Amino acid sequence: MTTPDLSALLDRDRANAELFDLLRLPSVSADPTRTADMAATAEFLRAKLAGLGFTARIDATAGHPVVYAERLNAPHKPTVLIYGHYDVQPEAPLEEWVTPPFEPTVRDGRIYARGSTDDKGQAYAHVKGVELLLSQGELPVNVKFLLEGEEEIGSPNLEPYLRDHADELNADVIVISDGSRFAPDVPTITYGVRGLSYVEIHVQGANRDLHSGSYGGAAPNPINALAEIITRLKDDQGRVTIPGFYDGIDELTDTERQMWADLPHDDASFAASIGVPALPGEAGYSTLERLWGRPTLDVNGIWGGYQGEGSKTVIAAKAGAKVSMRLVPGQDPERITGLISEYVPTLAPAGTTAVVHPHHGGRPFKFDLNSPYNLAANRALKRVFGREAVFARTGGSIPIVAAFNDLLHAPVLFVDLGLNEDAPHSPNESFAVSDYHNGILTSAYLLQELGAPTSAE
């Protein structure tokens, strides 16, 4: 193709400054005290897109608002819907941040801030990619932006939104950048995501906290009971013990297992990257297979009794835990949530009762490795990275992918711009400055390639 070198035209300082302004807004969707910040973040994005000549607006939902914008000036060309989310994970534990989560800071070529990679940085790269193309003329395709504010809490209101705006959101392909490349020098196209079932387990013992001296030895202890329940949810092979949990799983193909076995992965360095001496998990599967193609069960939070200074000799009345299960194609989140809800009460030790409260779920998803969109993405990535992309899956969940498929009937194309080292969801989340800039170029080239789907480089 004959296009100017967009890389030379990118104003990197300005691109950084704009992203920093976006990152300063503490858009934590799970925090009920931050609704005003959520609204301010939506308005920031609406105004930016309006400034680029998009028809842009903020649509209210039952929860946090959706930013929708469109620029449809490419007749007879494909329509590309770019999805992203402007909400971020809670920043806790705050004390572990080297610099404040909402004061973006560059250290060693990385932008440190909550949301820098998940997903503000990756979503804004597309906004800047579009701006870069517009500096050269009209867009090569019709572009729609759908930026939601509830991805980190399970997108409870996006499905109804998609339902109500299905015609308006109609597109040939949906582009999502909300994940990690396989490695810094490895452009990656992700063709599958795991699903999620997230629940809370509440265990009740006595009707009040008890003195562990007066009652210890006879009173049921809900914390010990919760520990036993959690332990019994997995066997010594790392397999989940919930009856029916593995039923109907779409097993990994030999092709997939071979493709992943060929990837440049090394358990030792992976373990070293998170500072652990071992990588425990389900027996009989490689690390990549366990991360991408097998379901898991992890406790994400636990509480009970006295957590304060010093020592309190109490037997608590209740204890609780947040438990999530990552699911793979063939597992339905509602069915799995139902199974654990039935199973956990049967594990409650004598004298205690256990109940499961569902939080949210997300369907696992897998799509065609050889779609023209994947091929176009591969060409775009080659122009940025100088090499073919690898086809991976992600262990993470993007619950609304299935909704896109069901309601908009369009294929989803994942172009991951981040890295696992970005530490999304952790203190000191970051996004490499070079990845942000490459992401802007990837977005621009991708729209060009999608506008000329049959062209060759």
Added chain:
Amino acid sequence: MTTPDLSALLDRDRANAELFDLLRLPSVSADPTRTADMAATAEFLRAKLAGLGFTARIDATAGHPVVYAERLNAPHKPTVLIYGHYDVQPEAPLEEWVTPPFEPTVRDGRIYARGSTDDKGQAYAHVKGVELLLSQGELPVNVKFLLEGEEEIGSPNLEPYLRDHADELNADVIVISDGSRFAPDVPTITYGVRGLSYVEIHVQGANRDLHSGSYGGAAPNPINALAEIITRLKDDQGRVTIPGFYDGIDELTDTERQMWADLPHDDASFAASIGVPALPGEAGYSTLERLWGRPTLDVNGIWGGYQGEGSKTVIAAKAGAKVSMRLVPGQDPERITGLISEYVPTLAPAGTTAVVHPHHGGRPFKFDLNSPYNLAANRALKRVFGREAVFARTGGSIPIVAAFNDLLHAPVLFVDLGLNEDAPHSPNESFAVSDYHNGILTSAYLLQELGAPTSAE
């Protein structure tokens, strides 16, 4: 004996008003922000005792101060040292209190307030008992008060205090009222207390919190690991699995087992009193044996990962728990703490490390059922309750009892004035108004009986 009916002479309204003033002082020894309240509480007691003609003072320690007072006007009579503590448990969880913990309120004949029974109410009953006797003349024995402010945090500074003041504190018997009677109509003399080993277990996984999607299936989870460690600390018979834990235990005698079997105890109503369907514990022992004569292990608090609103899909870097073991005669707290500190690290699942941090301990203790002091106490209780006392043990720990024995070489006499229903250490701790008044009379009669140890009623 020919003494006036002290019951008719007791000004109950004034006794209540004074105790309420004492209970309003938030003397939480574990709370570093309450040191001023601790000092104010000590001064309240010093001033009261000085007003009764005692030589009273406040002695500083490395922690919270000790209140010491003496009135030695009974030559050739025994010297009685009355021990109590003016510090109280933390009030958390505050939201579960029907009325504020430091605003004493009477409902249904009970005084609701933190410390009402443990131990301000029981200790102050002795102060008022002495006052009642003084209204009739000189005390029948020499009386010393030792009121400490660190019992709820393990009395870290009392042992040095006893060492430094051993001569001054010299006594024939040490009276302690800091426990529960067997039942409302059953006067109780306690001849043994359990010991305590209290530790924290800290488990470390990765070097940072991880996204459970990106890492779930391969990253070690310290919360799941902690649950497994806790579960493995007991077997399916409710026995503690720590190697050597039961070595050298002074087993219950047939006499004791028979004496307790004869007590009016009913498992069903005991279970109903705390709202549980079962009373799990060590197999092969009755409930009373498990509460008074057998060691236990209970988790008193646990934490890890995300405990906030909504759901956070994180694999935490670390998790922790507070664990206490109640000990019986024959078990040394330091030895037991050493055993669990060696054992827990060996239970850490692959990819995690576990360490034990000791908190505090207390030695178990048991003393002579037939001492003249027990017999005097039995006579005093009979004058108040009209029936013989029962001889029980308590599952609780009073760590400094052993220190009294070692350093002051005096026998300890437990005269319990409270009830388990008082819910010490729990929200809505209370003390029956009638128990407080009976406690004042019990204290007065006890001093009379100790002053005439050979007399018969």
